[in-house]
Amino acid sequence: MEIKLDKHSANEASIKINLIEADYQPKVDAKLKDYAKKANIKGFRPGKAPISMVKNLYGTSVLVDEINDILSSSLNEYIKEQPFRILGEPLPVVESAANIDWKNQKEFEFEYKIGFVEDVDIKLDESLEATAYSIEVDDKVMNEAIENLKKQYGKMTNPEVSEENDFLYGDLKSADGSFEKTLSLPLSKMDGRSVKKFIGVEKGAVIEFDPSKAIKTDLAEVLDMSEEEAAEISGTYTFTVQNINRTEEAQLDQEFFDKVFGPNEVSTEEEFKNKVKEIMSENYDRETKTFTEEQIKDKLVDTANIELPETFLKEWLGKANENVSEEDIAKEYPMYAKQLVWSLISNKIAKDNEIKAEHEEVIEKTKEMIREQLASSGLGAQMEDNMDMFVDNYLKGNEGQNYMQMLTSVQNEKVLGFVREKIKMKEEKISLDQFKELLAN
CATH class of the missing domain: 1.10.3120.10 (Trigger factor, C-terminal domain)
Incomplete structure (x- = not known):
């Protein structure tokens, strides 16, 4: 067996492995003899078929298996001995393998492409x-966090008349009837001028507007649809209010403290703020x-x-x-x-x-x-x-x-x-x- 390394550049190379008959034939013959002892071939008692027939039936597949085993172990051992660090896995050159005549060929050449890096040199000092x-x-940051917690742990109510930052649950329909969807509309996401139409309304109210102009950001998210679908939303739509949802902020009391941090973890407003911080x-x-x-x-x-x-x-x-x-x-x-x-x-x-x-x-x-x-x-x-x-x-x-x-x-x-x-x-x-x-x- 002969193994050669051919560097094409500073970090790419090919490895060529040449096998002669002496490298693989003893293992192939041993495997075929073992097959012959166990082979159950029609017309012969188990293990009594001629070795020539066993070789004719299984010779090529045994040859391929043994050569693959030799290639795998030889390639791995060769790579371990090299001073460089191989990246990924060796890639067999398919073109050379495709031209092999397994029945008649006695000597074989296999080629693998590899990528590698030489020794990595790292300098660690105060120049870095x-x-x-x-x-x-x-x-400011802490108070914002506490306000968010008060909203998160607040109580949900259903008032009769809407206010700023409420959620309106209802039916959104296009004027031509091609679109209809039931959803929850967050008023906090709406443009300052457009949101006025939605404040002070009651259940059953029908509001006419253009969603593409009224909703400032995240139109797709608000309407619960893909960006592509949201891009098609424009023109006159109506929103029929079914319900008004409002979150009343939690109070800074023991019930709130326990919900956020667990029972009796904090007992005063000062302790709560310190824990949040x-x-x-x-x-x-x-x-x-x-x-x-x-x-x-x-x-x-x-x-x-x-x-x-x-x-x-x-x-x-x-x-x-x-x-x-x-x-x-x-x-x-x-x-x-x-x-x-x-x-x-x-x-x-x-x-x-x-x-x-x-x-x-x-x-x-x-x-x-x-x-x-x-x-x-x-x-x-x-x-x-x-x-x-x-x-x-x-x-x-x-x-x-x-x-x-x-x-x-x-x-x-x-x-x-x-x-x-x-x-x-x-x-x-x-x-x-x-x-x-x-x-x-």
């Missing part, structure tokens, strides 16, 4: 800078931490200057995802390439600095994730006794892929923590509006 932001939860700070800390980490990743990706084998990777992605079009691959490739480069960088830093994700850390991170999910549904505390079962079920799911994803996530967190200690980190306090501007850029 990043900013760790923290958001100030001022009174604490939770908001924790949530914003998570958001700013994620933003900072993405900033660090971007800087490392830019400075590493890793050149990926783009042509090879796009071809490999196409073959690995048969239902994905070339247009979709071209569109998604920049994000995939960025994630791949970061993965190479993270693995290199972890290897050089002996950073490992331990099993216990994977368990704890999974618990944190599940607690957040349960808390958002209001089931946190009562489900804690079953936490071990939830964690076990999740990590065993998706054929073990969930565990590997969590393992990678833990390692990335540890790598980013290590990087933050090595580079120059600045701290800056900003307002929520300033942070939103950063996210938008």
Whole structure:
């Protein structure tokens, strides 16, 4: 057997494997003898058919199987010995395989395309800078959050006469009768001039208007239809009011405190506000931490200057995802390439600095994730006794892929923590509006 590497560029190459008869024939003969002992061929007692007949019936399929096994093991071993990091999977050159004469050929040549990167070089020092932001939860932001909570936990009423910010439930019809739908119309979404028609009305009122002009934003969402359908909505429509729905804000009392945070967690308005501020700070800390980490990743990706084998990777992605079009691959490739480069960088830093994700850390991170999910549904505390079962079920799911994803996530967190200690980190306090501007850029 002979294996050759032919580099076409700095990150793409082909591997050619040449097999002669001595490489595969002993294994083929052994397999055919084993077949002959078990073969049940018409006209012969089991295991008594001539080896020549067995070879004629099964010889080609056995040859193909054995050569594929040899190719697979040889290719994997050869790649392991190389100093570069292979990306994706080797792609067999189909044209060369299609011309093989399996019945008569004795020597075979197989070719595989590969994409790779050479050793990744990462320099971690104070020449790299990043900013760790923290958001100030001022009174304005906190009061807005409390107002939203008061509305969220408020009581629903059905007044006789509509007011601003009510929801009107009724029938929307086009003047020509081609469209009719029953829906809930939020007056807060309507244009300042148009909404006047809907304020001070009672059940049974019929209001004439043009939805495309009256509804300021999110027309498709308000009318519960696709963007394409919403684009067709214009002209004169009528809305017949069936009911008026209004949310009366909750009062800052013990009943409200218990609904938001659980029984007897807070007992005064001051404690309630402090608890809201604490939770908001924790949530914003998570958001700013994620933003900072993405900033660090971007800087490392830019400075590493890793050149990926783009042509090879796009071809490999196409073959690995048969239902994905070339247009979709071209569109998604920049994000995939960025994630791949970061993965190479993270693995290199972890290897050089002996950073490992331990099993216990994977368990704890999974618990944190599940607690957040349960808390958002209001089931946190009562489900804690079953936490071990939830964690076990999740990590065993998706054929073990969930565990590997969590393992990678833990390692990335540890790598980013290590990087933050090595580079120059600045701290800056900003307002929520300033942070939103950063996210938008």
